[in-house]
Amino acid sequence: MTSMLSVSIPTVDNVNRQAIAPLQVPERLLLGPGPSNADPAVIAAMNHQPIGHLDPAYLKMMDEVQVLLRYAWQTSNPMTLAVAGTGSAAMEATLANAVEPGDKVLIGVNGYFGDRLVEMAGRYRAEVCTLHKPWGEVFSLSELRSAMTAQHPKILALVQAETSTGARQPLEGVGDLCREFDCLLLLDTVTSLGGVPIFLDEWGVDLAYSCSQKGLSCAPGISPFTMSPRAVEKLRLRPDKVPNWYLDMTLLAKYWGSDRTYHHTAPVNLTFALREALRLLAAEGLEARWQRHQQTAEKLWAGLADLGLTCHVEAAYRLPTLTTVRVPKGVDAKTLMRQLLTEYNIEVGGGLGELAGQVWRIGLMGYNSQPENVDTLLSALKKVLLS
Amino acid sequence: MTSMLSVSIPTVDNVNRQAIAPLQVPERLLLGPGPSNADPAVIAAMNHQPIGHLDPAYLKMMDEVQVLLRYAWQTSNPMTLAVAGTGSAAMEATLANAVEPGDKVLIGVNGYFGDRLVEMAGRYRAEVCTLHKPWGEVFSLSELRSAMTAQHPKILALVQAETSTGARQPLEGVGDLCREFDCLLLLDTVTSLGGVPIFLDEWGVDLAYSCSQKGLSCAPGISPFTMSPRAVEKLRLRPDKVPNWYLDMTLLAKYWGSDRTYHHTAPVNLTFALREALRLLAAEGLEARWQRHQQTAEKLWAGLADLGLTCHVEAAYRLPTLTTVRVPKGVDAKTLMRQLLTEYNIEVGGGLGELAGQVWRIGLMGYNSQPENVDTLLSALKKVLLS
Numbered sequence: 095m096t097s098m099l100s101v102s103i104p105t106v107d108n109v110n111r112q113a114i115a116p117l118q119v120p121e122r123l124l125l126g127p128g129p130s131n132a133d134p135a136v137i138a139a140m141n142h143q144p145i146g147h148l149d150p151a152y153l154k155m156m157d158e159v160q161v162l163l164r165y166a167w168q169t170s171n172p173m174t175l176a177v178a179g180t181g182s183a184a185m186e187a188t189l190a191n192a193v194e195p196g197d198k199v200l201i202g203v204n205g206y207f208g209d210r211l212v213e214m215a216g217r218y219r220a221e222v223c224t225l226h227k228p229w230g231e232v233f234s235l236s237e238l239r240s241a242m243t244a245q246h247p248k249i250l251a252l253v254q255a256e257t258s259t260g261a262r263q264p265l266e267g268v269g270d271l272c273r274e275f276d277c278l279l280l281l282d283t284v285t286s287l288g289g290v291p292i293f294l295d296e297w298g299v300d301l302a303y304s305c306s307q308k309g310l311s312c313a314p315g316i317s318p319f320t321m322s323p324r325a326v327e328k329l330r331l332r333p334d335k336v337p338n339w340y341l342d343m344t345l346l347a348k349y350w351g352s353d354r355t356y357h358h359t360a361p362v363n364l365t366f367a368l369r370e371a372l373r374l375l376a377a378e379g380l381e382a383r384w385q386r387h388q389q390t391a392e393k394l395w396a397g398l399a400d401l402g403l404t405c406h407v408e409a410a411y412r413l414p415t416l417t418t419v420r421v422p423k424g425v426d427a428k429t430l431m432r433q434l435l436t437e438y439n440i441e442v443g444g445g446l447g448e449l450a451g452q453v454w455r456i457g458l459m460g461y462n463s464q465p466e467n468v469d470t471l472l473s474a475l476k477k478v479l480l481s
Numbered sequence: 482m483t484s485m486l487s488v489s490i491p492t493v494d495n496v497n498r499q500a501i502a503p504l505q506v507p508e509r510l511l512l513g514p515g516p517s518n519a520d521p522a523v524i525a526a527m528n529h530q531p532i533g534h535l536d537p538a539y540l541k542m543m544d545e546v547q548v549l550l551r552y553a554w555q556t557s558n559p560m561t562l563a564v565a566g567t568g569s570a571a572m573e574a575t576l577a578n579a580v581e582p583g584d585k586v587l588i589g590v591n592g593y594f595g596d597r598l599v600e601m602a603g604r605y606r607a608e609v610c611t612l613h614k615p616w617g618e619v620f621s622l623s624e625l626r627s628a629m630t631a632q633h634p635k636i637l638a639l640v641q642a643e644t645s646t647g648a649r650q651p652l653e654g655v656g657d658l659c660r661e662f663d664c665l666l667l668l669d670t671v672t673s674l675g676g677v678p679i680f681l682d683e684w685g686v687d688l689a690y691s692c693s694q695k696g697l698s699c700a701p702g703i704s705p706f707t708m709s710p711r712a713v714e715k716l717r718l719r720p721d722k723v724p725n726w727y728l729d730m731t732l733l734a735k736y737w738g739s740d741r742t743y744h745h746t747a748p749v750n751l752t753f754a755l756r757e758a759l760r761l762l763a764a765e766g767l768e769a770r771w772q773r774h775q776q777t778a779e780k781l782w783a784g785l786a787d788l789g790l791t792c793h794v795e796a797a798y799r800l801p802t803l804t805t806v807r808v809p810k811g812v813d814a815k816t817l818m819r820q821l822l823t824e825y826n827i828e829v830g831g832g833l834g835e836l837a838g839q840v841w842r843i844g845l846m847g848y849n850s851q852p853e854n855v856d857t858l859l860s861a862l863k864k865v866l867l868s
Contacts, residue, residue, distance in 0.1 A: 104555075104680050106767045106768055110551040110552035111763050112545065112548045114549070114756075116760070119530070119753060121530065124533060129531040131530050137530060139504045140528065140750060141528040142524070143506070143508065144700055144701065146509065147516070151506070161497050162499060164497040165496075165497035165499070168491075170496075170497075178566055179566040180746050180747070182744070182745040183565070186727045217725065219724075291490045313748070314531065315702050335603070337605070337724060338725055339597075339604050340573045356833070357569070359516060359569075359692065361748075362701060363524075363527060363701075364702055364750075373501050376499060379493075381493055441533045446743070
């Protein structure tokens with residue numbers, strides 16, 4: 095057979111035709127801020143050929159993911175789905191859809207991800223105002239009330255689980271406060287979903303996002319997103335188009351809803367993985383899952399104290415999923431992390447932003463929230479600190 | 482150990498605690514517009530635990546992905562990377578970074594994805610003007626010159642491989658034309674990369690995007706993106722921030738570049754997969770790969786003619802990766818597709834937009850571009866058409 099191809103094309107340049115070795119992935123115990131190790135059943139679920147994103151078998155999986163995300167978040171929001179991107183994409187999706195140019199958005203900043211919300215909201219032409227606390231502290235209801243009274247924002251954005259500090263923001267009463275001011279409540283649950291109690295509807299949360307690779311024990315790249323009927327109504331009434339096509343929920347709703355209108359080619363293998371992760375979550379049950387995370391974290395905290403190490407966050411507001419430990423005087427934070435990684439194949443995280451060099455971040459999330467992992471880490475930490 | 486968890490939290494609502502069965506994925510031969518079946522070695526590459534997105538082993542893989550994408554696209558653009566989302570995200574990334582509010586963008590619309598470019602560019606406040614052709618046809622250089630002369634746009638956007646029509650847009654001379662008008666050239670290569678000759682630098686393309694799940698034989702969810710130094714310079718000079726945080730190349734460049742500044746948690750398992758897919762592409766070589774796609778497609782076209790079926794696109798402009806076949810009179814397009822799927826586990830695509838109900842779309846891409854698959858499809862098609 096003669097091909098039309100052989101004529102009139104330029105010569106291929108082979109300068110970048112690098113011959114690389116077959117993939118070799120080191121085995122790490124991922125005890126940093128994420129990704130965490132996935133449940134082995136989740137990895138196995140990815141290990142299939144893709145199917146079409148409009149295949150009836152795939153559409154059924156999408157429905158299952160939606161139902162189980164509602165369970166995980168304790169919400170009845172119809173608009174609950176998985177964004178085809180990492181947690182930051184789902185974060186941006188909340189702002190892209192809810193913020194109209196000129197909307198005042200009040201953001202509680204007590205860590206790196208509060209700052210990221212500020213940075214993102216500005217791109218959607220929000221009038222951003224902020225409420226600050228030192229990194230590692232949380233906002234009281236009365237502090238939030240004062241700020242709301244002063245600012246009257248359209249959206250209040252808080253981080254439930256600050257991945258940069260390990261602090262857990264209490265949410266009781268915040269939803270009522272927002273309703274009093276006719277304001278939407280936006281919540282970052284990236285480091286809480288699947289590991290820390292969340293009651294979105296009970297708390298009156300209108301917009302929330304998370305990730306797959308922490309409390310849900312899944313691989314990264316697909317991210318939970320939800321919005322309440324109140325938030326959907328704001329979206330429905332906005333006069334302009336959402337200024338982000340990929341994350342436009344008016345379009346995504348038609349693909350995840352009964353229309354099944356093509357929007358993008360879904361990351362089907364990650365959907366297999368997320369479905370499996372959520373199946374395991376439902377099988378374990380939220381109460382048991384949260385209890386497991388709390389107990390594993392308390393074991394870590396006790397062990398760190400035994401080593402003479404200090405947690406950065408006050409016990410009452412400490413996340414069970416992510417612990418920040420103060421770097422002792424005379425120890426170089428990065429050197430220890432490198433030693434843990436190269437000598438013990440254990441990854442822990444360093445401090446971000448204000449806390450760079452001052453803390454390590456230890457994650458015990460999802461599948462990795464097991465007492466054996468605490469023992470492994472403490473033992474390695476002890477050896478490295480004494481070496 | 483007593484946990485702090487047991488007190489004062491609401492009761493968990495189990496209404497959405499659905500007990501679902503362990504994952505079962507039907508085995509399909511994916512001969513539609515994508516996803517295509519991945520190379521089995523690519524699926525195996527995903528089958529590892531994640532590692533951290535700042536792990537030295539991971540950073541090395543990122544470098545390899547960049548080099549091999551440059552080979553695949555035949556470009557030396559330093560700013561060549563993989564976006565953590567599907568092809569539509571990479572598409573949006575080109576516009577988000579290159580379009581400043583008020584910029585005139587000329588878009589060639591001869592299919593569904595031209596319309597999508599129009600829709601996206603508007604969200605970035607471009608002044609959009611369009612050049613139209615019937616779906617299935619392509620633009621001549623003189624038609625492009627007339628439009629450029631009339632419009633003087635800052636960006637000309639074309640679709641090299643229209644997934645909705647199966648037409649291949651010739652690019653020879655278009656880059657020179659754009660330089661003459663001091664205009665950037667933006668190119669959709671979603672259904673061409675890894676299957677159809679592409680010479681980005683030779684053709685003077687400034688912005689391009691693709692997907693993983695077609696010619697590259699990878700799973701969907703991670704997407705090639707590249708921009709030329711000319712496009713980077715426009716980005717550097719823009720006075721405003723890119724109005725899309727997740728896809729902002731000024732930030733992504735710091736993560737993919739030598740700074741390694743944290744931006745998002747990368748979809749590490751998909752990076753494993755993409756690296757493997759690109760490794761296999763480099764091992765096969767572009768010339769052999771393109772030849773294989775062309776020969777497989779020609780076998781399909783001959784077989785379709787034997788069945789009395791007609792291709793929608795003129796032979797000279799037919800994509801080897803995706804063929805549109807006219808639905809014969811008296812045949813219901815959807816019924817046949819359902820039969821192929823349920824009785825033969827073969828997926829082909831239906832027509833989109835203007836071509837809905839009028840054509841089927843048959844993809845022979847990447848790993849699936851094999852003569853055996855043509856035989857399998859033609860045999861099933863014959864039986865179904867005669868039934």
